[in-house]
Amino acid sequence: MKSQQKCIVIFALVCCFAVLVALIFSAVDIWGEDEDGITEENCESSCRAVLVENIPEDVPFADNSTSHLPLSQGLYNLLDQALRVVEIVSPLWLLNSSDYESSFQPAARQGRALLSRLQGLKDRKILLRIASGRPDSSELITLSKYAEVHYLNMTALTKGHLSSSFWVIDNKHFYIGSASMDWRSLATRKELGLVVYNCSCLALDLHKVFNLYWGLQYKDFIPTFWSKRLFALFNRDQPLELTLNSTKARAYVSTSPDILIPKDRSSDLEAISRVIMDARRFIYISITDYLPLFGMNSNRYWSRIDGFIREALLLRKVRVRLLISCWENTHPLTFNFIWSLRSLCMEQVNCSLEAKFFRPRELSNGNIQGINHNRFMVTDRAIYLGNLDWVGNEFSSNAGAGLVISQSDDEDDRNSTIVDQLRIAFERDWFSRHTHSLQANKIPICNKQRTNRLAPLKLPHHGNINDEKPAPIRKKEEGIITRHYTDKSQKNTHQDATGGLVIENYQERGQVKTSHHDNKKLHMNVNDQDSEGDTAGQTVESSGSREICNLPL
Numbered sequence: 420m421k422s423q424q425k426c427i428v429i430f431a432l433v434c435c436f437a438v439l440v441a442l443i444f445s446a447v448d449i450w451g452e453d454e455d456g457i458t459e460e461n462c463e464s465s466c467r468a469v470l471v472e473n474i475p476e477d478v479p480f481a482d483n484s485t486s487h488l489p490l491s492q493g494l495y496n497l498l499d500q501a502l503r504v505v506e507i508v509s510p511l512w513l514l515n516s517s518d519y520e521s522s523f524q525p526a527a528r529q530g531r532a533l534l535s536r537l538q539g540l541k542d543r544k545i546l547l548r549i550a551s552g553r554p555d556s557s558e559l560i561t562l563s564k565y566a567e568v569h570y571l572n573m574t575a576l577t578k579g580h581l582s583s584s585f586w587v588i589d590n591k592h593f594y595i596g597s598a599s600m601d602w603r604s605l606a607t608r609k610e611l612g613l614v615v616y617n618c619s620c621l622a623l624d625l626h627k628v629f630n631l632y633w634g635l636q637y638k639d640f641i642p643t644f645w646s647k648r649l650f651a652l653f654n655r656d657q658p659l660e661l662t663l664n665s666t667k668a669r670a671y672v673s674t675s676p677d678i679l680i681p682k683d684r685s686s687d688l689e690a691i692s693r694v695i696m697d698a699r700r701f702i703y704i705s706i707t708d709y710l711p712l713f714g715m716n717s718n719r720y721w722s723r724i725d726g727f728i729r730e731a732l733l734l735r736k737v738r739v740r741l742l743i744s745c746w747e748n749t750h751p752l753t754f755n756f757i758w759s760l761r762s763l764c765m766e767q768v769n770c771s772l773e774a775k776f777f778r779p780r781e782l783s784n785g786n787i788q789g790i791n792h793n794r795f796m797v798t799d800r801a802i803y804l805g806n807l808d809w810v811g812n813e814f815s816s817n818a819g820a821g822l823v824i825s826q827s828d829d830e831d832d833r834n835s836t837i838v839d840q841l842r843i844a845f846e847r848d849w850f851s852r853h854t855h856s857l858q859a860n861k862i863p864i865c866n867k868q869r870t871n872r873l874a875p876l877k878l879p880h881h882g883n884i885n886d887e888k889p890a891p892i893r894k895k896e897e898g899i900i901t902r903h904y905t906d907k908s909q910k911n912t913h914q915d916a917t918g919g920l921v922i923e924n925y926q927e928r929g930q931v932k933t934s935h936h937d938n939k940k941l942h943m944n945v946n947d948q949d950s951e952g953d954t955a956g957q958t959v960e961s962s963g964s965r966e967i968c969n970l971p972l
């Protein structure tokens with residue numbers, strides 16, 4: 420009798436165990452995916468890297484300034500190298516510019532050209548795989564005749580967006596950078612990225628990130644167990660040792676957000692913190708939005724990156740340069756926070772924070788062309804290229820990927836490494852006539868349209884960077900062009916009488932906030948004084964502070 424009971428108990432336990440194992444494996448094996456024989460052991464790590472940039476035609480730099488391979492050319496080169504499979508993640512798909520856009524902006528045709536190249540892959544018997552967070556994209560619906568498309572429901576997974584932007588070709592070559600599959604990235608926006616050839620070690624690691632997205636198709640929960648195949652090969656503590664254009668380097672891929680990170684991978688914030696911590700002499704940051712708030716519409720302070728910078732600046736005396744974009748979505752408090760960083764250096768020797776904003780060209784009709792959409796950081800020994808803006812919720816809810824490459828800074832070959840090249844690109848932007856120093860006691864108005872919201876909104880415009888559904892330029896019957904805001908700004912928008920979307924009370928809110936934080940000297944100045952040809956040394960300090968020391972580079 421006793422032994423019978425024992426038997427039943429053991430049998431029940433065995434059953435439970437079997438069910439558990441089955442559950443675990445069902446969770447894991449959804450991710451099954453062959454890596455076609457390339458493994459951590461036999462992958463290539465003598466790579467070639469090429470910086471690619473899109474510089475809009477109307478954002479000219481001096482003729483003798485450095486230029487890099489055009490982004491479209493870099494992407495074409497990658498497609499030419501493809502033999503088997505092209506994998507693409509992009510926050511949005513909007514390559515097919517409308518006839519109107521192409522006639523207005525000839526470079527917009529490059530988007531169409533790239534789209535037809537992608538469609539041509541099918542004839543070359545090359546598989547095109549796309550992971551997207553936008554099931555409503557009409558372009559992807561058309562493209563699905565030529566490609567396998569997997570959709571992620573990021574709302575259900577993280578309440579965020581898929582902001583990752585990279586390509587992986589045959590697990591061998593890859594692209595990562597700020598551009599998305601948007602004609603504006605090939606035409607009117609300033610973008611920067613990196614194309615890396617013959618680098619299966621890193622490509623394989625990025626492919627694992629792609630596979631994670633691929634496997635999350637239509638899931639509305641994040642699995643508790645990740646397949647071993649998704650574990651990172653390299654991270655900030657164990658980077659890949661590689662040669663890049665025959666120079667020694669170390670590299671790894673980072674991702675966000677934390678809940679989408681399987682074992683061993685470093686998060687973007689960990690990568691950023693390490694790159695900042697390792698800097699000895701300088702940190703140059705070029706970013707579209709820099710805001711130590713949890714989100715654009717948030718009142719929560721978010722100090723992670725701001726804290727890293729404060730430490731580097733004040734406690735380690737690393738010189739910091741911040742180049743941020745001044746564009747229609749720039750949060751008015753951005754400049755208050757930057758002033759606060761600047762004033763940290765008061766009365767401190769060898770403490771230097773300089774900030775400039777990249778103000779694109781303003782056309783005679785008051786519209787802005789050529790947003791600096793770059794998202795990178797370069798220090799004396801490393802680079803970080805990412806997909807996310809430096810605002811809290813981007814890191815906590817949006818999916819993004821980053822690449823860190825570090826190289827020892829040899830005095831011998833000062834401008835041959837990728838780190839040097841990126842620094843030179845940053846300096847070109849920094850000293851160009853498109854950037855402006857912050858003026859004492861003045862907050863630049865980056866979005867004049869908002870101040871004057873009853874004026875008809877005119878073309879040409881870049882919508883929100885993550886704006887996909889509506890074409891960025893729309894022609895209405897009467898020929899009036901309306902602009903559309905989505906995503907982050909949607910909460911502030913309402914349909915106005917003329918059918919266009921207009922930001923509601925944005926500037927007003929900004930002003931209220933500003934005066935709230937009070938500072939008698941702070942006032943909004945509509946005629947922000949763009950001092951042309953300003954150089955770094957002239958950056959003005961906030962009242963009461965003294966610029967004591969500028970470290971030589």
Ligand SMILES: *[C@@H]1O[C@H](CO)[C@@H](O)[C@H](O)[C@H]1NC(C)=O
Pocket residue numbers: 481483484
């Ligand atoms: C480019 O040319 C301008 C004037 O012709 C000169 O002032 C500047 O130093 C040059 N820049 C470089 C990097 O050679």
Ligand SMILES: *[C@@H]1O[C@H](CO)[C@@H](O)[C@H](O)[C@H]1NC(C)=O
Pocket residue numbers: 515516517518534558561
């Ligand atoms: C791109 O848009 C044009 C119309 O503007 C349309 O005729 C064409 O089919 C579209 N191409 C693709 C690939 O969607």
Ligand SMILES: *[C@@H]1O[C@H](CO)[C@@H](O)[C@H](O)[C@H]1NC(C)=O
Pocket residue numbers: 554572574575639
């Ligand atoms: C995504 O998930 C949200 C919340 O679970 C749901 O409301 C929405 O319908 C889903 N979207 C799609 C396209 O499945």
Ligand SMILES: *[C@@H]1O[C@H](CO)[C@@H](O)[C@H](O)[C@H]1NC(C)=O
Pocket residue numbers: 467616617
């Ligand atoms: C990649 O490697 C192949 C074969 O080793 C070589 O033929 C090719 O030129 C390399 N590509 C680049 C961009 O260096």
Ligand SMILES: *[C@@H]1O[C@H](CO)[C@@H](O)[C@H](O)[C@H]1NC(C)=O
Pocket residue numbers: 736768769970
């Ligand atoms: C400031 O920097 C200079 C040059 O790097 C160095 O010689 C000097 O000792 C530094 N001063 C302090 C107080 O760190």
Ligand SMILES: *[C@@H]1O[C@H](CO)[C@@H](O)[C@H](O)[C@H]1NC(C)=O
Pocket residue numbers: 831832833834835
């Ligand atoms: C570095 O670039 C400058 C011009 O920007 C050039 O004159 C110099 O020869 C380059 N040095 C090396 C080592 O390539």
Ligand SMILES: *[C@@H]1O[C@H](CO)[C@@H](O)[C@H](O)[C@H]1NC(C)=O
Pocket residue numbers: 467468469470664835836837840
């Ligand atoms: C690396 O090599 C490629 C191909 O030879 C070249 O186009 C690229 O500019 C080089 N990159 C660097 C950082 O020197």
